[in-house]
Amino acid sequence: MNITLLFNSDVPKFKGFYGYPIREIVFGLGILQASKRHMKVSVGDIAIYSYNETSEGYDQLTERVYFAGTWSLLHEQRLRATFGTATVYALIFENMTQEIARQLHAALTPEESYLGLMEVDYAYGPHLALFRNSTVARYRIEGSSCRVFFSMGDEDHRDEQQPIEMQKLGYTDVAWENRGAHGTIFDNFDTIEHFERVSNFREAITPHLQGGADEAFELVMVLEDLNPQLFNALGSAVAALERAQNEEDIAQAAVSCRRYMERLADVLFPARGSDFDGRKVGKEQYKNRLWAFIAVNSAGNMARMTALGKEVDRLIKEFNAGLHTDQDKPRVLSALADAATLTAALLALNPAEVRKPYYAHQKRMFEFFQEAFRKPES
Numbered sequence: 205m206n207i208t209l210l211f212n213s214d215v216p217k218f219k220g221f222y223g224y225p226i227r228e229i230v231f232g233l234g235i236l237q238a239s240k241r242h243m244k245v246s247v248g249d250i251a252i253y254s255y256n257e258t259s260e261g262y263d264q265l266t267e268r269v270y271f272a273g274t275w276s277l278l279h280e281q282r283l284r285a286t287f288g289t290a291t292v293y294a295l296i297f298e299n300m301t302q303e304i305a306r307q308l309h310a311a312l313t314p315e316e317s318y319l320g321l322m323e324v325d326y327a328y329g330p331h332l333a334l335f336r337n338s339t340v341a342r343y344r345i346e347g348s349s350c351r352v353f354f355s356m357g358d359e360d361h362r363d364e365q366q367p368i369e370m371q372k373l374g375y376t377d378v379a380w381e382n383r384g385a386h387g388t389i390f391d392n393f394d395t396i397e398h399f400e401r402v403s404n405f406r407e408a409i410t411p412h413l414q415g416g417a418d419e420a421f422e423l424v425m426v427l428e429d430l431n432p433q434l435f436n437a438l439g440s441a442v443a444a445l446e447r448a449q450n451e452e453d454i455a456q457a458a459v460s461c462r463r464y465m466e467r468l469a470d471v472l473f474p475a476r477g478s479d480f481d482g483r484k485v486g487k488e489q490y491k492n493r494l495w496a497f498i499a500v501n502s503a504g505n506m507a508r509m510t511a512l513g514k515e516v517d518r519l520i521k522e523f524n525a526g527l528h529t530d531q532d533k534p535r536v537l538s539a540l541a542d543a544a545t546l547t548a549a550l551l552a553l554n555p556a557e558v559r560k561p562y563y564a565h566q567k568r569m570f571e572f573f574q575e576a577f578r579k580p581e582s
Contacts, residue, residue: 205275205421206326207300208335209308210283210319213249214290218317223247224369226293229315231373235307240347242422244298248339249291255333262288269330270322275302277309278320286319296324296335299425301418326399337394341387342366348374351381355388384561390568393432401439402428408442412541423544426551429559431471437464441540445533454536458526461540465520466490468547472558473497491520494550501553512553515546 209230213222227247230236236243252269256262266287270278286292305321312318324335344351350370354362359382367378385391406420413419427434441460448454469490476485481499483492494516502509522539551558 205300205302205305205417206296206298206324206335207305207321208294208296208324209312209321210250210278211293211295211317212282212286212290212319213293213317214286215317222293222317226317227295227369228373229312229317230295230308231370231375233308233311234374235304235311236345237348237374239301239304239307241299241301241304242346242425243300243344244341244425245343245345246296246298246336246339246341248294250294250334251291251338252334254338259288265330269334272325272328272331274323274325274328274331276320276322277305278322279313279318280320283319292319294335294339296339299421325403327396327403329396332394332396332399341383343370344381345375349377350375351379353381353383355383356385357388381556381559382561385569386561390572392568393428393435398432398435401435401442404446405435405438405442408445408537409541409544412538413545423548426548427544430547430551431467431560434464434467434471437461437467438540438544442537445537445540448533454533455527457533457536458523461526461536461543462520462523464540464543465494465516465523468550469493469497471560472550473500491516497550498553501557512546512549515542515549519543519546 211222211226213226215222218225250269252265253262256265270283283292309321324331326332326336341353343353350367352362352366352370362380367380370378387394402424406417406424409423410417410420413423415422427438437460441457441464444453444457444460448457473485473493473496475487475489475493479485480492480496483489483496485493485496495513498509498512498516502512519539519542523536526536526539
């Protein structure tokens with residue numbers, strides 16, 4: 205789940221300086237570190253007032269934001285007391301489980317500034333605008349590991365105090381992570397349409413995963429880190445399966461599944477003109493390129509390399525079979541879920557290397573700079 209913790213930033217003890225003290229309250233509990241859950245964290249004020257010029261509009265949007273029907277553990281009386289009078293500060297955790305959320309809620313409830321927590325849905329306009337597009341992605345956490353984000357243009361303006369603060373809060377492995385063009389003007393994956401594709405894919409594969417919804421959320425987060433553009437292929441596959449009425453429709457879904465494997469290879473091991481280990485690794489040889497990525501990043505572990513390579517072969521064979529033989533929708537969808545699981549396993553071979561924070565945004569960046577430097581016609 206994506207969960208936001210809400211706080212009243214105007215509690216007198218903060219004296220107007222609330223960002224770090226609130227983060228200290230949350231991370232200082234040790235619950236997040238002990239969970240060892242891989243999560244991304246964003247922070248920021250929930251500036252509902254910025255979207256309204258009238259008190260009536262403010263009241264309506266406030267209701268839509270905080271009481272949208274998503275799962276929640278809110279202290280409603282405390283929360284409503286802030287409306288129109290205080291700034292609500294949020295920590296948004298991507299890929300938190302409900303169990304972790306309940307632990308945090310129980311531990312934080314005695315804290316006077318704590319207003320409760322709620323699930324946020326980025327396919328829902330008010331949540332997308334206020335909890336995703338108007339906050340700042342700050343950390344990646346997993347156990348005692350913490351990566352502090354910075355984006356393009358911030359390389360020379362990083363807050364060097366941030367890693368020090370996280371070390372004080374129990375993170376022993378702290379370093380910087382370049383988020384590239386994510387969250388910048390070049391990020392065009394910040395729309396409802398994109399997150400609807402993400403949501404549809406997540407809901408479709410959940411029944412086919414051993415870990416259910418929790419595993420699906422983690423897979424989605426990992427895929428977003430790798431390349432949010434991959435959801436175009438995944439979304440097409442799920443949509444094709446949902447409307448499939450005959451073999452031809454299922455075959456079209458299999459095409460989208462195969463296209464996903466091709467695009468995955470493009471990200472992990474771009475095509476080369478020269479052979480790799482005696483095999484061609486050009487544009488069309490996407491299976492060889494996936495094998496090449498596995499070989500390069502398996503650190504000599506032949507058993508792991510063989511297992512992952514065989515899974516690549518099996519899935520490509522499965523999707524190709526969907527083009528030419530009668531297969532039912534559940535089988536193709538199960539294979540698609542397996543492809544997502546395989547992707548996570550491939551990324552785990554070398555997570556720092558395969559996160560390419562500019563890859564999905566290259567076209568947008570090129571178009572922007574091309575327009576900026578285009579000479580006016582004489």
